Amino acid sequence: MALNFVTFDVFTTTPFRGNPLAIVQVPAGTKLSQDQKQLIAREFNLSETVFLHEQTAEDIQARIARIDIFTALAEVPFAGHPTIGTSNFLLHHLHLGSARILATKAGLVPFKELYLDGKPGAELAVAHNVHIHNRPFEGTSYGHHPVVSIVNGMTAIFVRLPDLEALGKQTANLVGTENTYKVKDKLDEGWRNGPVVSYFYVDLGYTNGVRKLRTRSFGAREDPATGSASSGLCSFLSLIEGGEGPLARKYEVIQGVEIGRKSEIRIQVTLNEDRKSIKEILLSGNAVKILEGKVPIPPSELIVRPE
Template sequence: MPNLSFVTVDVFTTTRFAGNPLAICTIPKGTDVSTEQMQTITREFNLSETVFLHEQENSNEQNPEWRVRIFMVNSELPFAGHPTIGTACYTLGTLTTNASRGKLLCKAGPIGLDYSNGVARASIPHNVHIHTESKFTAEQLHELQPALADRKIHSIDVVSPVKGMNFICVELDNLEDLGLVSVSGIKPTAKLDQDWNVGFSGSYFYVVQQTDAEGVQVRTRMIEGALEDPATGSAACGLCAFLSLKGRSAGKPFVVTQGVEMGRKSDIGVTVTLTGDSKSVEKIELSGSAVKVIEGTVHYD
């Protein structure tokens, strides 16, 4: 019976059983695992995402490359943040002995990695798009989150960090209101702009707390139907790009804290570099740590 070795890591944390858990299955060279088999294995893990990591693509020990595919329980993703950081920490922190740089090759494009002192930094593929053709209304929001009906909503914007990853970004007034957000079981259905109406959609609630010497502090929650995610790196990248384009970062890095209400506190670092005219995004860097929790073997047919 064919099998793959796997590990699970908790991502955007240095504490086991916090952060966002991720399964990483290693596919040896010469082994063929079909998309259907990957999807079935992902459903068995039943985590928000599972990564299938092909053994090192090149022989360069100083700048190794790995091809990856990223799955949710019901679909494949072109890119996702916590799988990128978790896999970066695992490959550069465990599979190599002296590499501090590397690259992941995912469907959204190549991702350059740096790793030092347990922290991975990833230069994220991006094609940031703010949807404008149709607004997501307060009435639609209240259908998803009735407890917010009498609460102040600063803004509702639909943002895609890359095509196929879409987030309804809702700015709330305070942490008390953020605590009212619930897992309703109703999936959000934002009307996306023409040619962008594909892929995953989630609701991303946030409160901008303060800007200090360390950066812009933001608290968030991500809800998609019956799922609440402890850490959503792609949503954090999209939101921070949006806030930067709106002039709300003062050029400082972001510290995004998510998962507190779930008891799985996650700390997500995002740095956004704009073009010289400040009208578009030149670079997004996502950063964080991960810690290994489980390792074993998965058997499949």
């Protein structure tokens, strides 16, 4: 048996820019094991692969579409570019008119249609539980940089750089490429899940009330667009500067330029009245369809890491 799939380039309207995403459609009654899903994600070998489950009658009534998100190495509870890409697919291609909520492992993520610069896109309310870790890498050369989880299982080291030249010189995850999924045990108790990436950024200041950031993200590889890390960074900046200014702050994040995959990520962070916590994070972006086809279901006896 084979499953239908499509690929999108996300956070762009230009083919072969942005961050590629595979979406695999799983029919009702088809059960995939974790190993089968991981093997398919590994075969695509993209930043993430989404498994989109056919809606049940209850899902249709609740306007929910259920998804699982996998990197080439592991399942993750939430990520920005897969949810934006899937929202665009549902809104503009699959035409599931009833679906307006993505059910992820991190929680329910409402989304809606949004036109960006006159082109169809999507906006979603990011599942968030922002946690600033207590210097988990103290004693290392990078231990002074803030470490933040947007949700439990998606963590980034935020590294501010002085200019674009310094940004262009970055080459790898500070914890070591091979340690992306291994250093989680150093995080705060109760938050020791998922990958740890290094997110480098340059603050370009404000244009028409929108804060411009140029970024690069390194985990097990360089990621052209990282919605979860960019949402985490914008949340962190809003929190540490929360004593002044409006409660709602707008950001435009440009990522992937150095690897020829320019991505445009738009974020709005709204603080609660106490200015010490996050009320809402809105993430928006476009996506352009690239490929479609079928992928076979791996035999059930295959496992991800044979003994």
